[in-house]
Amino acid sequence: MKVKSIFVNLPIKDLKKTRAFWTNLGFTFNEQFSDDRALCLVLNDGLIYVMLVTHEMFSTFTNRPIADGTTTQVLTAIQVESREEVDRIVKLAIENGATRYRESVDHGWMYYDCFADPNGHQWEVMFTDPTQMQL
Known part of the structure; x- marks a missing residue:
């Protein structure tokens, strides 16, 4: 499939x-x-x-109630090419009316930051480097 x-x-x-x-x-x-x-x-x-x-x-x-932006129904995560791109997008989002709902997280192999857009939808922007994963 x-x-x-x-x-x-x-x-x-x-x-x-x-x-x-x-x-x-x-x-x-x-x-x-x-x-x-x-x-x-x-x-x-x-x-x-x-x-x-x-x-x-x-x-x-x-036929169900629509989330009004004050509850979490879905977290949408998007992957980008670098840590710098994560920071750039989140900075722009906040400058354009988004709000931060948690601080950035760095796991070494994965770095992400978050924002809620003006409609209250939560977005995670992440960069991953699988070569840095420890098995």
């Missing part, structure tokens, strides 16, 4: 604010799948996307 691509769907409160936040971090959107109800955030073109969907539209996909 092989999955062709992944689309994570997350509810958002403010489309304009959300677009500005992710754009300021250096990410892009697939405009073909974006409109006045949703944004298609590109994490790795052709493979990984996050659908940032307004609460009104999101409610049409589920």
Whole structure:
């Protein structure tokens, strides 16, 4: 079994604010799948996307209550190429309205830092170097 691509769907409160936040971090959107109800955030073109969907539209996909950003429903972790890239992204996120929900962690072979975006979704940005793992 092989999955062709992944689309994570997350509810958002403010489309304009959300677009500005992710754009300021250096990410892009697939405009073909974006409109006045949703944004298609590109994490790795052709493979990984996050659908940032307004609460009104999101409610049409589920019969359960929608998380309002004050609870943790999912932690989304993204892997980047270096420790410096982890620090750069988290710094930019905080400068653009994100909040830190825990301090960075360095395990030697894995380094990560965290932020909650303006909609309250928690993101972990990590760098791993498997050659540094001790068996």
